[in-house]
Structures are given as C-alpha cells and as structure tokens.
Amino acid sequence: MWKKKIKNSKLSFFLIAVILMVTSSLLSTSRIFIDNINNSITDYYSNPKFPDVYLFNSSKKEMKLLEEKASEGKIIKDLQEYKAMYSSMNINKLNNEKFNEDRNLIISIKNIKDLNWKLTILEGENNPSPGHGEIWISKILADKKDLRLNDIIEIDKANGSKFKVSAIINDSQNASLANPAKIMYINEKDVNLFDKEVTGEFAVFKYASEKEDVTKYIHDNFASNEYYMEKYYLILNQLADTGLVSVVMTLAGILTLISGIIVVMFTLRNNLKKEVKSIGTYKALGFKASEIKKIYSKAYLFVGVISTTIGVAISFPAAYILQKNILKYLGDFGYNIRYFIIGGIIIAFFNVIIQLFVTLELRKIKKISPIAAISMTGNPKGGNRSWVLFRNTNNPIALSINDILKDRRLSLNVCVITTIYMFTTLLFINTNHMFAVSNENANIWLNLHKTTATINTNITSQEMENDIVNYLNEDRKVENYGYGLYLNAGNYIKYDSEKYGALDVYAIESFSTYDNLGFEIYEGRLPGKFNEINVSIQMLSDTNLKIGEKMNFKINGKDEEFLIVGSFGSIKYGGRNVRLLNEAMKHYNFKPDYNTIVVQLENKKYYDDFKKDFEKKFKGTSVQADLGNYNQLLKDMTSMVPPVVTIISVFMLILSALNIITIISIIMMDERRKIGIQKALGFTSRFLKVRILSRIAILTLVGIAAAICMHEIISKPLIELVITSPNAIIFSLTKTILYCFVTFFVMLLFAFIGTLRIERINAIELMEE
Numbered sequence: 006m007w008k009k010k011i012k013n014s015k016l017s018f019f020l021i022a023v024i025l026m027v028t029s030s031l032l033s034t035s036r037i038f039i040d041n042i043n044n045s046i047t048d049y050y051s052n053p054k055f056p057d058v059y060l061f062n063s064s065k066k067e068m069k070l071l072e073e074k075a076s077e078g079k080i081i082k083d084l085q086e087y088k089a090m091y092s093s094m095n096i097n098k099l100n101n102e103k104f105n106e107d108r109n110l111i112i113s114i115k116n117i118k119d120l121n122w123k124l125t126i127l128e129g130e131n132n133p134s135p136g137h138g139e140i141w142i143s144k145i146l147a148d149k150k151d152l153r154l155n156d157i158i159e160i161d162k163a164n165g166s167k168f169k170v171s172a173i174i175n176d177s178q179n180a181s182l183a184n185p186a187k188i189m190y191i192n193e194k195d196v197n198l199f200d201k202e203v204t205g206e207f208a209v210f211k212y213a214s215e216k217e218d219v220t221k222y223i224h225d226n227f228a229s230n231e232y233y234m235e236k237y238y239l240i241l242n243q244l245a246d247t248g249l250v251s252v253v254m255t256l257a258g259i260l261t262l263i264s265g266i267i268v269v270m271f272t273l274r275n276n277l278k279k280e281v282k283s284i285g286t287y288k289a290l291g292f293k294a295s296e297i298k299k300i301y302s303k304a305y306l307f308v309g310v311i312s313t314t315i316g317v318a319i320s321f322p323a324a325y326i327l328q329k330n331i332l333k334y335l336g337d338f339g340y341n342i343r344y345f346i347i348g349g350i351i352i353a354f355f356n357v358i359i360q361l362f363v364t365l366e367l368r369k370i371k372k373i374s375p376i377a378a379i380s381m382t383g384n385p386k387g388g389n390r391s392w393v394l395f396r397n398t399n400n401p402i403a404l405s406i407n408d409i410l411k412d413r414r415l416s417l418n419v420c421v422i423t424t425i426y427m428f429t430t431l432l433f434i435n436t437n438h439m440f441a442v443s444n445e446n447a448n449i450w451l452n453l454h455k456t457t458a459t460i461n462t463n464i465t466s467q468e469m470e471n472d473i474v475n476y477l478n479e480d481r482k483v484e485n486y487g488y489g490l491y492l493n494a495g496n497y498i499k500y501d502s503e504k505y506g507a508l509d510v511y512a513i514e515s516f517s518t519y520d521n522l523g524f525e526i527y528e529g530r531l532p533g534k535f536n537e538i539n540v541s542i543q544m545l546s547d548t549n550l551k552i553g554e555k556m557n558f559k560i561n562g563k564d565e566e567f568l569i570v571g572s573f574g575s576i577k578y579g580g581r582n583v584r585l586l587n588e589a590m591k592h593y594n595f596k597p598d599y600n601t602i603v604v605q606l607e608n609k610k611y612y613d614d615f616k617k618d619f620e621k622k623f624k625g626t627s628v629q630a631d632l633g634n635y636n637q638l639l640k641d642m643t644s645m646v647p648p649v650v651t652i653i654s655v656f657m658l659i660l661s662a663l664n665i666i667t668i669i670s671i672i673m674m675d676e677r678r679k680i681g682i683q684k685a686l687g688f689t690s691r692f693l694k695v696r697i698l699s700r701i702a703i704l705t706l707v708g709i710a711a712a713i714c715m716h717e718i719i720s721k722p723l724i725e726l727v728i729t730s731p732n733a734i735i736f737s738l739t740k741t742i743l744y745c746f747v748t749f750f751v752m753l754l755f756a757f758i759g760t761l762r763i764e765r766i767n768a769i770e771l772m773e774e
Contacts, residue, residue, distance in 0.1 A: 007303035018304070020670070021269055022312035023663055025355065028258075028265035029316030030323070031656055033351040035254030037324035037344055042331065045338040046243045049177070050236055056083070056121045056209035058219070059178055061091040061110060061232035063205035070226060075210060080222050082213040085121055088113045088196045089207035091231050092162055092463070110232055111140075111160075112207050113193040121209055122177045124190070125336065128154045129172030134192060140168035141190040145182065145334050147173045149637070161625075163198040178234065180334040181242035202465070205231070217507060225562070227496075241579070243335065252727045253436065253646065257429070257653045261660065262355075264425040269359055271418040273305070273366050281373060289375035298367045305363050309356045317348040327649070401692050405699035416704055423708025427748060428715045430657040434744055435716075435736040436724065437650040440643055442735055447632050447639045448523045449733045452514070452541065452575035452582045454487070455523025457609055459633035460602035460619065462626040464488065469623075473602065476622060482611040488602040489516035489587055497595045498585065499559040505548040511581035515590055515597070522603055524584070525732060528552060529571030535588035539571040543580030543729040556583075560593050574730025662751065669701065669752075669759045680766050694760040701756040702749070709745050716741070 011018050058081075062068055068086070075084035090111040116133040117124045127144060135141050142152060147170075152158070156170045168191065179188040196204065212219050216237075223233075287297050321344055329337060394410055395403035409416045448455040464470045470488075477486045495513035502508065516522075519531040519539075529552045532538055540548075540556065550556055555566040567585065575582045590597060606615060616628040627633075680693055724734050 007300045007307065010300055010304045011308065017670075018308050020663060020666065021305075022308050024265050024268050024660065025309060025312040025359075026316040026319075027656060027660055027663075028261040029313040029351055029355050030319045031254075031261050031653070032258035033317045033320035033348055034323045034327070035258040036351065037320060037347045038254060038327050040343055040347055041324065041328050041338065041341070043244070044343065045328070045332060046240055046335070049335060050240050050243075052123070054121050055123070055177065055236055056085075057212045057216070057236050058223070059122075059207070059209050059232075059234040059236075060223075060227075061089055061205055061207050062227065063091075063231060064227075067227050068206045068208065071208060071210075074222075078213050080214050080219055081210040083121065084208060084210040087207045088193065089205060090162065090196075090199045090203045091205065091207075092203035110188045110207070111199075112188065112190050113196050114190050115193055124177070125175040126172050127175060132172070135171055135190055137192050137194050138166075138168060139171035139192065141172040141174050142170055143176050143179050143188060143334070144173055145179065146187045146189070160199075162200050162203050163195075164200070166195070166198045168195075175334055175336060177335070178239060180332075181239065182334075202463075207232075217502070221502075243332075253433070253650055253653065256723065257433065257656070260425065260429045260432075261656075264422065264429065264660070266358060266362065267418070267422055267425065269305075270362050270366070271422060273363060274414075274418075284370055284373050285375040288373065294371045297370055298364075301367055302360060302363055305359060306356060309359045310352065313352045313355045317351055320348065320351075401696040402699045405696050405703065408696070408700050409703060419701075419704045420708045420711065423705055423752075424711040424715065426657065426660060427709055427712030427745070428719075430654065431712060431716045431741060431744060432720050432723070433650055433654045433657055434740055435720065437647060437654060438737040438740055439724070439728075439733070439735055440647045440650065443639060443643055443733065444636055446733055446735065447636050449525045449574060450639055450643075450730055451577045451635060452525070452573055452584070452730075453491075453523075453632060453635050454603040455632070456485075456603045457606040457612055457631070458604040458615060459629050459631065459635070460604065460626055461629070461633065462600065462602060462623065464599040467596070470599070473623065476619075477602075477604065480615070480618075482606050482608075482615050483604055484607045485521045485605040486603065487516050487518045487522050488599050490514060490597055490599055491601050494585065494590070494597070497560070497597060498565075498589065498593070500583075501557045501559050501564070504557050508544075508547060508579075508581055511544065511583070512578040513583045513585065515585050515587050515599075517587045519584060519586075522605060525573050527572045527574055527732060529569075531571060532584060532586050533570070535586055535592045536565075536567050537570045537586070538567040539573055539584040540569050541575050541580055541582040541729070542572050542731070543575075544582065545569075545572055547581065565593075574732055576728060576730055576733075580729030666755060669756050673697075673759045673762060677766060680763055684766060690763045693763050694757075697760050697763075698753060698756055702753060705749055705752045709749060713741070713745065 074080045075082060114134050146152065152170055154170055154173060157167050159165055159167050176188055284297055325340060332338060393407050395407055443450055447453060477483050491514050494515035498513055500511055524531065527542060550569060552569050552572060555568055558565050558567060606612060612630060619628050620626055676697060683693060721734050725731055728734060
C-alpha cells in the first residue's frame with residue numbers, strides 16, 4: 006500500500022526526493038571533502054622521516070652553532086645541510102619573457118633518496134638529481150608561470166647563467182599556495198655560478214626537545230634566518246588552502262539540511278491534512294493506527310533512502326575532484342574507505358531525522374476517528390481560520406490577505422522556506438562577490454600597502470639605505486614612500502609567548518612609515534613613535550588586549566612594552582600580525598636588511614620611467630607595479646574558493662526553484678476545492694488568478710524582506726569567523742537587489758503557470774469527487 010501512496014502523490018514525493026538528493030549530495034560532499042583533506046594532509050606529514058624545521062641561513066657562525074647543537078642531540082637532531090641560495094631574483098625564459106619571484110630558494114642536492122623530505126618527479130627523467138646546467142622546479146611554479154619541461158631559464162643572481170628545466174616536481178615542503186617562497190633544485194656543481202651575497206646554507210633537522218624549547222633557542226640565537234619553516238607551518242599552510250572552502254561547504258550543508266527538513270515537514274503536513282478522509286477510511290476498514298503509520302513511514306523511508314543514496318553517490322566524484330584539485334601539489338590520494346563510511350553516516354542521518362519528524366506528525370492519526378474524518382468538510386476546526394482583516398469586500402488583493410491570515414500555518418511555512426533559501430543564496434552570492442573583488446582590496450586582506458610600485462630588494466648597509474632615501478626624496482615623480490621588513494621583523498622583536506600564550510603562527514612587520522601608503526586601519530590610528538604599534542584584530546582577541554593597552558615583547562632577552570594605538574584586519578599568518586616602525590629597530594640597535602620599498606607616484610603614467618631609472622641606479626632591485634607578487638599571493642590563497650562558492654550558488658538556485666515549485670504546487674492543490682466552490686458562486690477565473698497571485702506575491706515579499714534582514718544581521722558575523730579582516734567583507738547591493746527581483750519574478754511566473762489550471766477546474770466534477 007505504501008507504493009500506492011507514493012504513486013498517488015507522485016509530485017510531492019518527487020519534489021521531496023530531488024530536494025533530499027541535492028541536500029544530501031551537498032552535505033556529503035562537504036563532509037567527505039573536509040575529512041579526507043584533513044586526514045590526507047596529517048597522514049602525509051606524519052612521515053617520521055620528515056624534518057620538523059627547514060631554514061636558510063647565511064651566517065657561517067650561526068650554522069656552526071647549529072652543528073654543535075645537533076652533535077649534542079639535546080635540542081636538535083638529524084641535521085642535514087645543503088648549499089643553497091635565497092634572494093629576490095629576476096628569472097627570464099629564453100625568449101625574454103620575464104617574471105619576478107620576490108622569494109626564491111634554490112637548493113643544491115646530490116641524490117633525492119638521501120633527502121629527509123619528499124620530492125616526486127611528475128615530468129622528466131627519474132634521475133637522482135639535476136644534471137649540470139639543469140634545474141628542477143615545482144609544479145606550483147610551473148603552473149603559475151607557464152613553464153614546461155625543457156624550457157630554458159636565465160637567473161640574474163647566477164651571473165645570467167642558463168638552466169634547462171629537466172624535471173617538474175611535487176615537493177613536500179613547497180606544496181601550498183599559501184607559502185610565498187618558491188623552491189627549486191640544482192646540481193651541487195652549479196652553486197659556484199651564483200653571487201656570494203645570496204649564497205648560504207639550507208638546513209633541516211628534527212626536534213630533540215620540546216617544540217617550544219627549540220623555537221625559543223632558534224629565535225634567541227639566530228638572527229640570520231632569512232627563510233624559516235616548521236613542519237607544523239606546512240600543515241597549517243595546506244589547511245589554509247582548504248580552510249575557507251571547508252567552512253563555506255559546511256555552512257551550505259547545514260543550511261540546506263535545515264531547509265530540506267522544513268520542506269519535508271511542510272509537504273508531509275499538507276499531505277496528511279488532505280488525506281484525513283483516507284486515514285478515516287483505512288480505520289473504518291479495520292486498519293490499526295500503527296499499521297496506517299507504517300504505510301506513510303515506509304513511503305517516506307523508501308523515498309528518503311533512494312534519494313539520499315543517489316545524492317551520496319553523486320558526492321563521491323564531486324568530493325574527489327575537489328580533493329584532487331586542492332591537493333594536486335601534494336599528491337593524488339584517491340578514493341578510500343572514509344568515503345563509504347561518511348556516505349553511510351549521511352544516508353542514515355538524513356533518514357533518521359526524516360523518520361523522526363514523520364513519526365511526530367503521524368501521532369495525529371490516533372486522534373482521527375472514521376466518522377469524524379468522513380464527515381469533515383476540509384476546513385480544520387478551531388480558530389486557525391478565524392482571522393479576517395477585510396470584511397464585505399470583493400477586492401481580490403484584500404481577500405488574498407484574508408487567505409494569508411486564515412491559513413497562518415501554511416503562510417508561515419511559505420515565508421520560512423522562502424527566507425531560508427533566499428538568505429542562503431544571498432550569503433553565497435555575496436561571498437562570491439567578496440572574492441571576485443578581493444584583488445582590488447588586497448591591502449586589506451593581507452595587511453599590505455596600496456601604492457603605485459613595490460620594490461623588492463635587500464638594503465644591506467646604512468649607506469645603501471641613505472642613497473635610496475635621498476634618491477626617492479629628490480625624485481619629483483614620487484609622492485610618498487616607505488620601506489621596511491615584511492614578516493621578518495619578528496627575528497628581532499619577539500612576541501612574548503610566556504605572557505600571552507604560544508601562537509601557531511604570526512608575523513611582525515616594520516616600516517619607516519605607514520602614512521599615506523594605503524595601509525588599512527580598522528580602529529585607532531597608525532603608529533607614530535618607536536614604541537607604538539598596530540595589532541591585528543585576531544591577535545588582540547588571542548592575547549585579550551585592547552587599543553590603549555601595552556603589549557610586551559622580548560628584545561635582546563629583556564621585556565619591552567609597546568603601546569597599542571590601532572588595529573587592522575588580515576588573513577596573513579592566521580590573521581596574527583603586528584606593525585611597528587623602523588625607529589624601533591634603530592632604538593634597540595638592530596640593523597636588519599630591509600627587503601621592501603613601496604612608492605606612491607604622483608601619476609601612474611610615471612611608472613615605466615620610474616622603474617627604468619630606479620633599476621638602473623640600484624642594481625639587483627626589482628620594481629613591480631602596484632602590489633607586485635603580493636597580488637598573486639592573495640590569488641593563490643583564495644583561488645580555491647570562488648569555483649566552490651559558484652557551484653554552491655548554483656545548487657542554491659536549483660533548490661530555490663524546486664522549492665518554489667513545491668510551494669506553488671501545494672498551494673494550488675489546497676486551493677482546488679475552494680476554487681471550484683468560488684467558480685460555482687460566480688467568481689471569474691481572472692479574479693481567482695489575481696487572488697492567488699496576490700497571496701503568493703505578498704508571502705514572497707515577506708520572505709525576501711526577512712531574508713534581507715537575516716543577511717544584513719548574520720552574514721558578516723558568519724564570514725568573520727573565517728575572514729579575520731572585517732573591512733574585506735564587501736557585499737554587492739546591486740547583486741542582492743537583482744537576485745531578489747529575479748526570485749520575485751520567477752515565483753510569480755511559476756505561480757502564474759500554476760494558475761492556468763484554474764480555467765480547467767470544474768465545480769460539478771469537484772462536487773462529484
């Protein structure tokens with residue numbers, strides 16, 4: 006009999022099945038994706054051979070100290086050293102197509118089998134190392150710069166030497182787009198080709214003590230670590246590539262699950278309301294309430310299991326494609342047993358939830374008596390339909406308002422469903438917009454400048470610093486400028502982990518000035534004195550500090566306090582950043598090699614001349630437009646999100662359309678008998694169409710208004726849980742209005758199509774039914 010029940014209510018069950026299929030597919034995809042990404046990354050890096058620390062150091066004295074500690078085996082162990090080069094480099098293809106990488110690490114190796122980390126050759130011969138005059142590049146770099154096997158590249162810091170790309174590789178220490186350093190490998194014999202000032206030692210080692218003790222020792226004794234990476238950071242960088250996607254997909258899954266349950270309940274209640282007489286007939290024929298419940302339970306269970314199974318099956322390739330795309334620089338981890346475990350849990354979870362709500366609704370069957378059911382007119386008892394706002398009127402719009410008030414439960418369900426799907430779709434449409442315009446606001450996303458030019462260099466002496474300052478002061482094309490250290494100031498002025506608690510990652514930056522260079526300020530002001538700082542919103546939260554309070558740092562082993570005068574947003578390094586002035590470096594007698602100069606020109610048209618003149622005057626510098634490579638860094642960090650958000654937005658639009666059809670179908674089925682009676686009383690089809698369309702239009706407008714209110718109140722706080730840069734959360738009013746208008750239009754269009762049936766409704770046939 007349950008099969009017949011499905012057959013008799015084909016439309017309702019079909020719509021429920023499609024909604025459950027899409028909802029379960031989305032939730033299953035998100036859960037499988039998140040679980041497999043996290044487990045694949047942690048399993049990969051749990052390899053006991055992998056080093057805990059990777060660093061480049063140009064100081065022979067400090068490297069000697071590192072070797073001594075490794076021989077003792079108390080702080081560090083399993084030390085490996087390689088000749089390497091780390092610097093800003095200009096790299097040209099042989100056809101003179103130039104590209105700049107501001108941070109390149111080139112390591113010389115003898116045999117990949119001896120390495121403590123993993124290199125996988127994807128293209129090229131499986132040789133133990135690059136040959137003389139050859140270079141191995143990561144797939145990340147190959148994809149970004151369109152490099153191919155056997156391409157010839159020229160490196161300026163190697164006296165213009167040419168290298169043939171003999172292999173494209175995946176590198177376990179360079180598999181994340183969130184890591185700005187690009188790592189390449191050459192033969193040991195080619196080290197002598199490089200300039201001495203960029204040459205040093207690349208070292209890897211494992212902890213022989215607690216991580217905190219090793220980190221403290223390194224920070225306290227090594228001032229020349231130009232590149233420093235921990236295995237823990239590698240994992241965090243990999244998870245950073247997927248974190249935004251994971252949260253977006255989880256949020257989509259939860260919201261669609263909630264809305265899916267509401268739609269199922271909405272449909273079930275209306276089905277039961279229409280089938281009161283059928284239930285009474287079953288009882289009159291001797292069926293027990295429990296037997297009648299089984300008919301409905303089996304029908305919904307069958308539809309639920311089939312639709313969720315199809316949805317989960319669809320999620321397998323979807324999750325795999327996402328996983329493969331995001332982990333393509335780490336490896337292909339394929340399908341595994343977790344897919345089936347999570348898929349099974351999703352199927353069971355959905356159907357348990359559905360059966361729970363079905364059971365709650367079916368409790369009403371006990372109260373239905375055969376005589377009462379058969380004698381029912383179709384209108385529920387009680388005060389549910391007693392509210393009337395307009396009396397003695399034949400205006401179809403006024404009567405539609407009365408209809409809304411009379412059937413408050415149906416009206417509420419329509420509004421709730423419309424609101425949830427509208428809110429969810431608005432959330433993802435505007436999230437997509439936020440990422441679409443992110444490059445225009447990269448300075449806000451990454452705590453950066455916003456100027457005409459960015460210069461990558463190493464200011465290695467006070468004389469060079471003075472020459473650059475004098476040159477920029479005298480150049481009439483220059484309006485404002487600043488210079489300093491991005492990320493590396495923490496080597497000198499250290500975060501006090503003892504007082505505020507250990508942080509996984511953070512960056513301390515130093516600049517000559519932040520004024521008029523596009524640096525964002527969220528609250529307060531920019532630093533103006535050597536002992537003033539700005540602290541990121543996330544770091545203020547982590548340390549429980551506020552603007553106006555002082556923050557402690559470790560400098561030369563002593564405690565020093567800095568006044569917090571402002572805050573800003575950033576997603577860089579977990580959103581934990583500090584800004585201070587170069588004056589602080591001078592005050593504490595530090596002489597770092599400043600690595601970045603930012604210049605605001607009087608007019609953008611001066612850029613080409615400025616670049617040519619500056620690079621000619623200061624050899625070894627690289628002038629780039631706007632943010633230079635930092636724009637690419639933001640693209641890399643967020644590149645995974647827009648495609649996923651777009652797909653989810655399409656899913657939401659499909660679900661919205663399905664729910665519009667569901668709502669209108671149910672309203673039309675509910676109104677069928679009433680329409681027949683009204684036609685018998687002389688109301689025209691046109692009048693009845695206007696009445697129903699007005700009702701749907703009003704309910705849709707209420708749902709849209711509620712969705713917009715929810716969007717304004719909830720969306721930004723939700724996104725701020727992931728994006729620790731509030732001013733970067735930019736929504737599009739145009740897209741919001743356009744989507745609301747389209748939804749309203751589509752709702753009325755479907756409703757109008759639905760009302761075409763009114764012409765065919767015959768009052769006499771309804772009476773015979």
